[in-house]
Amino acid sequence: MAADPLSRVFSALADPTRRDIVARLAVGDATVGELAAPYDVTVQAVSKHLRVLEDAGLVSRSREAQRRPVHLEAEVFDLMTKWIERYRRQAEERYRRLDDVLRSMPDDVSPTHRTDDPPPQGGPP
Amino acid sequence: MAADPLSRVFSALADPTRRDIVARLAVGDATVGELAAPYDVTVQAVSKHLRVLEDAGLVSRSREAQRRPVHLEAEVFDLMTKWIERYRRQAEERYRRLDDVLRSMPDDVSPTHRTDDPPPQGGPP
DNA sequence: GTCTTCCTCAACCACTTGGTTGAACGAGGA
């Protein structure tokens, strides 16, 4: 299984059924049976989906009599939004700078649109 | 392959190598060979990763002589942030309301913390 | 005690995925 938390969150939300489960849990807590009702898959399959969401830290299950109400943990969303915003802002700033360069350029030179600084990061694997 | 765009974007970013590629493309465009250099996988594997990112709409490849510079398309991030923010806000508002309820409650009654409104959405599959 | 309900665990299956190797393609350069 994917080790890093960010991969787990992205991977968990890559499934439309799991996203729908998250959407419904945002309205209120629910049990596995209630969550499984609208779909035409077995309860076991939904239980598996919930396990994926739980491993990603997106939901938590508590014991309440024989029911296991599922609860949405919205804080993990921050992990994603932080990552996304970081690179979105970086990219947008780059485009803004590029626009400035293009604006200050004479019309007869065709911009090659290449940056040849070597990538600063090392590969993760 | 996953049909809906949101699943494709989430799935594309669920891989740490692909996230690293996106991070490096935020700095500037690069060719497949340049992108593959830091990793100890083959160029073909990186080309496959780029195809996944391209299918998700996150990058675009243009033809420039025999090189194929890869370009980051940051607009697709909006798709994710919109989805995330929607349910995060919904969940947070629910917690706020729950806090109000708890605050206005007498101390001797134990809150059961259950919402029994049936989920309004129908399942997608 | 015995039921019934709700849920999870364990196998199993079809399909996808991330990686490999090898071959082929397109565009310049000799």
Added chain:
DNA sequence: TCCTCGTTCAACCAAGTGGTTGAGGAAGAC
């Protein structure tokens, strides 16, 4: 022309995933 470079396509493989069925476990209800 032929060669080389950068890239992609094709086939293959091990591992992961989403689904199934069947069995088992935990807590009320009888």
